[in-house]
Amino acid sequence: MSQAVGKLCFRNKAALAPMVRVGTLPMRLLALDYGADIVYCEELIDIRMVQCKRVLNEVLETVDFVAPDDRVVFRTCQREKDHVVFQMGTADPQRALTVARLVENDVAAIDVNMGCPKEYSTKGGMGAALLSNPDKIEAILSTLVKGVSKPVTCKIRILPSLEDTVNLARRIERTGVAALAVHGRTKEERPQHPVHCDVIQAVAQAVSIPVIANGGSLDHVKSHSDIRSFREATGASSVMLARAAMWNPSVFRSQGALPLERVMEDYIQHAVRYDNHASNTKYCLCQMLRDKVESPLGKQLHAAQTSAEICEVFGMEEFYKETQALLQAKQEALSTDNHHIDRPVMDGDVTTMPVRFDRREYPPQITPKMHLLEWSRREKLEQPVYETAQRALDRGFQSTVTVGEKKYRSTLWEKSKKFAEQSAAIVCLRTLGVPEGRIGDPDSGLVNKRKRDEKGDDESEEEKVMTNGFPNASDSSSRKRHPPITPQEEVKG
Numbered sequence: 001m002s003q004a005v006g007k008l009c010f011r012n013k014a015a016l017a018p019m020v021r022v023g024t025l026p027m028r029l030l031a032l033d034y035g036a037d038i039v040y041c042e043e044l045i046d047i048r049m050v051q052c053k054r055v056l057n058e059v060l061e062t063v064d065f066v067a068p069d070d071r072v073v074f075r076t077c078q079r080e081k082d083h084v085v086f087q088m089g090t091a092d093p094q095r096a097l098t099v100a101r102l103v104e105n106d107v108a109a110i111d112v113n114m115g116c117p118k119e120y121s122t123k124g125g126m127g128a129a130l131l132s133n134p135d136k137i138e139a140i141l142s143t144l145v146k147g148v149s150k151p152v153t154c155k156i157r158i159l160p161s162l163e164d165t166v167n168l169a170r171r172i173e174r175t176g177v178a179a180l181a182v183h184g185r186t187k188e189e190r191p192q193h194p195v196h197c198d199v200i201q202a203v204a205q206a207v208s209i210p211v212i213a214n215g216g217s218l219d220h221v222k223s224h225s226d227i228r229s230f231r232e233a234t235g236a237s238s239v240m241l242a243r244a245a246m247w248n249p250s251v252f253r254s255q256g257a258l259p260l261e262r263v264m265e266d267y268i269q270h271a272v273r274y275d276n277h278a279s280n281t282k283y284c285l286c287q288m289l290r291d292k293v294e295s296p297l298g299k300q301l302h303a304a305q306t307s308a309e310i311c312e313v314f315g316m317e318e319f320y321k322e323t324q325a326l327l328q329a330k331q332e333a334l335s336t337d338n339h340h341i342d343r344p345v346m347d348g349d350v351t352t353m354p355v356r357f358d359r360r361e362y363p364p365q366i367t368p369k370m371h372l373l374e375w376s377r378r379e380k381l382e383q384p385v386y387e388t389a390q391r392a393l394d395r396g397f398q399s400t401v402t403v404g405e406k407k408y409r410s411t412l413w414e415k416s417k418k419f420a421e422q423s424a425a426i427v428c429l430r431t432l433g434v435p436e437g438r439i440g441d442p443d444s445g446l447v448n449k450r451k452r453d454e455k456g457d458d459e460s461e462e463e464k465v466m467t468n469g470f471p472n473a474s475d476s477s478s479r480k481r482h483p484p485i486t487p488q489e490e491v492k493g
Contacts, residue, residue: 008082008108008151010179010210010238013037014227014252017181017214017242018087018113018155020120021283025062025075026270031245032083033266035224035252039084040240043113043121044074046090049099054106059331060274063106069396070356070412075274076106085153087111091125091136093143100148109150109178112140115157117187128157128187134171141175151178155214155240157187158199165199166206173207181212181240191218191243201235210237217244224254246287264288265314271307272323278307285310324360344431347409350400351431355410357422361438366447368425368436374446375434376403384428386421399424 015038016023016031023042031039052065052073065074076084086107090096100110113121114130114137121127130137137154144152154177159165172180182203184195195215204211213236220230221244231239244251249267250258258266264285271281282301289298300313311320344351357368372384381404388399396413397420408431410423429436435444 008038008085008178010038010151010153010212013212013238015085015212015238015240016040016245016249016252017240018043018085018111019242019246020118021280022246022287024276024280024284025077025080025274026267026276026281027246027249027284028080028084029077029270029274030249030263030267031252032080034250034258035254036245036249037083038108038238039080040087040111041074041076041084043087043089043116043127045126046088046092046095046099047124048073049088049102050095052102054102058334059327062274065103068413069391069415071415074103077274081106082108085109085111087113087155089113089116089121089126090140091130093139096140097143097147100144100150100152104148104150107150110144110148110152111181112144112152112154115155115181115183115187117157131156131159131168131187134168137168138171138175141172141177145176153177153179153181155181155183155212157183157185158196158203160186162199162202166202169203169207169211173209177209179210179212179237180207181214182236184213184215184234194219197230197233201233204235204237212236212238212240214240214242217242217247221251223257224251227251246284247290248288260288261314265316268311268314268316269319272311272320275327276307278305278310281307281310344427347411350407350409351427352409352411353427353430354412355423355426355430356412357414357419357426363437363439366437368422368429371435371437371444371446372401372403372425372429375429375432378446379404384425386424388417388420390417401425401428403428 014036016028016036018040020042023040028039028041048067049065052067055064055066057064062075062077064072067073074086084107086103086109088096088099088110090099090112096112104110113127116122116127118127122129125133125136141152141154154172156168159168169180180203182200184197184200185193200211200213213230213234216230216239220233221227221241227239227241241251248257248260248263250263267284268281282304285301286293286298289295289301292298297313301310304310304313308320311317344353376382376384385402386399388397390397391413396415397417398409398413399417399420400407400409401421401424408424408428410427412423414420414423426436435441435446437444437447
């Protein structure tokens with residue numbers, strides 16, 4: 001299959017580099033807003049990606065690649081379709097091809113990480129481990145070039161020998177890749193070591209494909225005007241920024257950088273609009289704060305645990321409420337249009353539906369399990385009994401609830417035992433046509449005022465119901481606070 005190399009040009013471009021935990025959709029969109037030409041996603045491992053299904057998210061207007069545990073591994077949208085490069089970690093040509101074909105219609109190019117020295121990348125022979133296996137490099141890139149319709153690129157680090165680096169670059173060029181990104185440090189060197197501009201320049205002179213220079217954030221690129229200077233110093237076609245863009249993405253603005261607080265607010269808008277996980281949002285904001293992470297603002301940010309709390313720190317409560325209201329209205333409209341999708345289906349003797357428990361949809365201290373328990377008592381039925389299984393693949397949980405000698409289960413796996421039980425309760429309630437207590441639903445009278453005033457649904461009567469397979473103790477993982485995030489954490493990619 002021939003490549004459509006001309007669709008994404010890699011000459012005279014400024015790119016957001018792939019960075020683990022940083023290069024998610026909100027950061028990529030923010031970089032594009034500020035003037036970046038190309039944005040790379042964080043490195044995503046092929047073994048994880050091959051398990052994913054492509055799902056159209058009509059509420060967010062995104063394309064989500066969803067793992068078996070129902071977690072979104074990669075999210076993209078139309079705004080970045082012609083600019084986003086999907087970077088994968090791989091050491092297997094056929095698995096790489098499977099992943100590339102899965103995502104190729106939703107991205108602008110496919111990139112293989114051959115430079116990250118961290119164990120996250122190098123285990124299994126991926127990342128910088130590939131630098132010592134040029135035959136594997138050639139096999140992976142050749143397979144991708146022949147097998148997908150989008151441009152294929154790769155990102156390497158330099159080798160200890162200039163001659164070996166140039167020879168590897170030439171061998172990579174012969175596979176037919178559209179461009180080559182070069183981080184001007186060896187796999188043993190770290191950000192405090194100077195970037196070897198002369199080696200990048202030698203590579204650029206040795207090959208005819210575009211070379212993208214990377215590694216200049218600390219010494220060379222502190223403002224937008226420095227991007228051109230770094231490109232000239234390396235003789236490269238384009239420049240890729242990691243830490244400089246992570247610290248302040250408005251470095252891509254030709255008009256000059258914006259105040260950091262404005263940048264953080266712009267980032268939060270994208271994070272809330274696209275339902276980014278709060279812990280990831282907080283991590284990226286803390287990286288922007290850098291040495292100010294211990295400031296009053298930094299301490300407030302660190303204490304925030306949800307997107308709503310993050311917005312409160314920045315005085316963006318109204319924005320959060322308005323955005324959530326819009327998304328909720330859209331969800332309800334789509335649910336009305338597609339109500340047939342959630343009809344119960346029998347799986348043997350178990351009634352199933354694809355349901356996931358979202359705590360945000362319910363009032364504080366009120367849960368579907370509480371409604372099901374009270375309904376069972378009112379109908380003079382045995383108390384609901386939950387049987388929970390845990391999947392070895394990803395440690396996901398799935399519960400089956402028995403009520404009135406009938407069984408109910410969600411087909412989706414949850415991140416905790418408690419969430420799995422709530423999902424099972426929702427399936428039962430919806431199948432029976434019983435109110436489940438969501439925000440905005442009329443008061444069914446099932447859960448009385450005493451229970452509403454009880455603090456902590458984990459300690460309410462619903463948790464006293466006998467369960468099988470797991471102890472009744474609350475899931476400790478849900479109570480753990482996120483560990484301190486410091487700007488000293490090194491960016492990988």
